[in-house]
Amino acid sequence: MVDEKPLLVMQDIVKQYSGVLAVNHASLSLLPGEVHGLVGGNGAGKSTLIKIMAGVVRPDHGQILLDGARLDLRDGSGAYRHGLSFIHQELNLVPYLSGAENIFLGRPYPKTRFGTIDWQVLNRRADEIMRGLGMRIRVDVPVGRLSRGEQAMISLGRAFVGDARIIVMDEPTAALTDEEIRSLFRVIRALKARGRTVLYVSHRLGEIFEICDRVTVMRDGSVVGSYPIGGLSQSEMIRLMIGRSLGEGMPSARNRSGRVFFRAEALAGGPVQGVSFDLREGEILGLAGLVGAGRSEVLHLLYGSIRPKGGRMWMDDKPFAPRSPAEAIRAGLAMVPEERHRQGLVLNRSVLHNITLPALDRFTRRTCFVNRAAEHVAGQKLAQRVQLKAASLDQRVNQLSGGNQQKVVFARWLHAPPRMLLLDEPTRGVDVAARFEIYRIIRELAATGVGIVLVSSDLPELLSLADRLIVLREGRQLAELPTAGMSQETLLHYCYGEVPRA
Known part of the structure; x- marks a missing residue:
């Protein structure tokens, strides 16, 4: 049973930037051995509150108490010394350093008796951390060579160096597969069983209901309240987050009847091998598949940021072969990339x-x-x-905030309006209200005749937005499917290479 005496209290915190209140007299308490959710729309103040807790940002007013004693944090190392560990939304890895070096970055590396770094011990300790997370990832290679999901797990591994009492996770599942998310949840439950406290920040409300004991809701820099997770429904939580009922569900896919203006035949490059499709004006074509299936790479082949090794493309029945994103943009293509910090801003x-x-x-x-x-x-x-x-x-x-940065990219x-819009995880890190604003924009663009190619790991989003799906597996085109009447379960079977029986 959770001890009712708070382990950490943030009390009456205020922070403003250029006269704008980012956090407005917000208070938050964390209990020993609980998983505590923190939710709110983009710009609600969640990230600022976490940065204050980490010692990265100094509050203008208020205090932090740990075990009842005032905590004066002046930098991130101070938070670490007091048993606080953080997994931030943006990975912030050093691409040319190995996974092991990134995991222990900022911590003393083990030394040999000659005073040099003991790489064998360092790699072994990093490997033990990753195995504890249920992951088998090479920690002795530069992280720049790893997939986005593997990099995310390396970032998670950082938080488990030492013996943290409080672990703060900011959108930890944004780049993870379903299996990796299940592994992470097993680790969180094990941490809880050992009396550790987890502050879990996510826009994915299903995860909040699955893993959290309590949840604190923020809106416009203020804390609306803290609630036992069993006392809220998802619709009630959304109302608390945005101050009103959402008033609408997921957008329903609609078939388009515009003319075919783009074709790709046997497209190959990177992991992509022999992908063929056409795109109609006003159509939303979804690319489905697991992480590593080649979905993002297809977009980059279209956009000229990856040079094709084979295949052909046509736009308006004329050969189309952009040698750079600049050429693709001049031809009428636009892209919202997956990694907004590195590729979009x-x-x-x-x-x-x-x-x-x-x-x-x-x-x-x-x-x-x-x-x-x-x-x-x-x-x-x-x-x-x-x-x-x-x-x-x-x-x-x-x-x-991350969501408002994504709106800038959009x-x-x-x-x-471009002729063709390429969307790679367009609502990743975006709150529930902004997500529906983006859905509206996508639909409006399609209605004007823009052809859209959509990559999304959110299956309900993919099924409700796309008119048609191309399923990729290990770089190869497995199936072309209509979305009408398709269930998430059926789509997952295809993504795993299992064609469901009729």
Whole structure:
């Protein structure tokens, strides 16, 4: 049974940036041996609260108590010394260092009697941590060579160095497969059984209900309340998060009857081998498959960021072979990438700069200078269209929440609808209300005749948005299926290479 005396208390925390309240007199208590959920929309203050707990950000007001004593955290190492460990939403790995080096980064490496690093011991300790997570991943190779899911597990492994009393997990399953998520949940339950406390932050409400004992809901920088998980329904939690009932369900897929404007035949490159499909104007084509199936690579082949090793493509019955993303953009393609930090944003530049970046020629006609007034008006309209939450268009993108960063990536392609829009996990790290705003935008673009190719690991999202599916397995095209009437179970069978019996 959970001890009712709090282990950690965040009391009356306030933090503001440029006069905008990110956290507004928020309080949170964590009990020993509990899994505590933290939910809220993008910009609700969750990430800022975690950064304050980690010692990365100093609060303007309020205090943190650990075992009843005031905790003065000035940096991340102080939090670690007091038994707090963190798994952040963005992986922040050093790609040219090995998995073992990343896991123990910032911690003393074991030494030989000669004073050099004992690589054998380091690799063995890292391997033990990964096996404890139920994962067999090579820890002696640079993490840049690992898949996104494997990198996520290495990032998780960092939190299990030492003997942390409190482990904070910020969107830990964003890049994990279903099997990896089950492994993580087994570890969380084992930690709970040993009296450890887990603060679990996620936009996936199903996970909150499955793994958490209590949940704290935030909205607009304030804590709405903390509740036993058994006392809430999912619809009640959503109402607390956004201040109203959602009022709508998942969007229903609709068949499109536009003409075929794009074809790919026997496309090959990277892990992709012999993928063929066509795309109609206004159609949403989904790419389904497990992690490593080659879904993202198909998008990059279309976008010119991976050069094909074989196959052919046509757009409007003319050969199409972009040698770079710039050529693909000029041909009418646009892309929302999976990794927004590395592939989609200029993090140290403003919201406005990021939104208008691919359309600067619109504001420099007949002059070499940018028409800043016109650029600002266009940026403001697009920010309003995606319902972006930011202090101003001059705010740096790296100061936004993860969901609002994703909205910036989405907004930049709305200056003029592209011919083809490539979406790679477009709602990853996006809260439930913003998710439906993005669904609306996708549907509106399709209604104007934009052909959309969608990659999503969220099966309900894929089945409800896509008109048709291409199933990939190990880089090969396994099946082409209509989404009408298809269940998640049937789709999973296909993804695992098992064709269901009629």
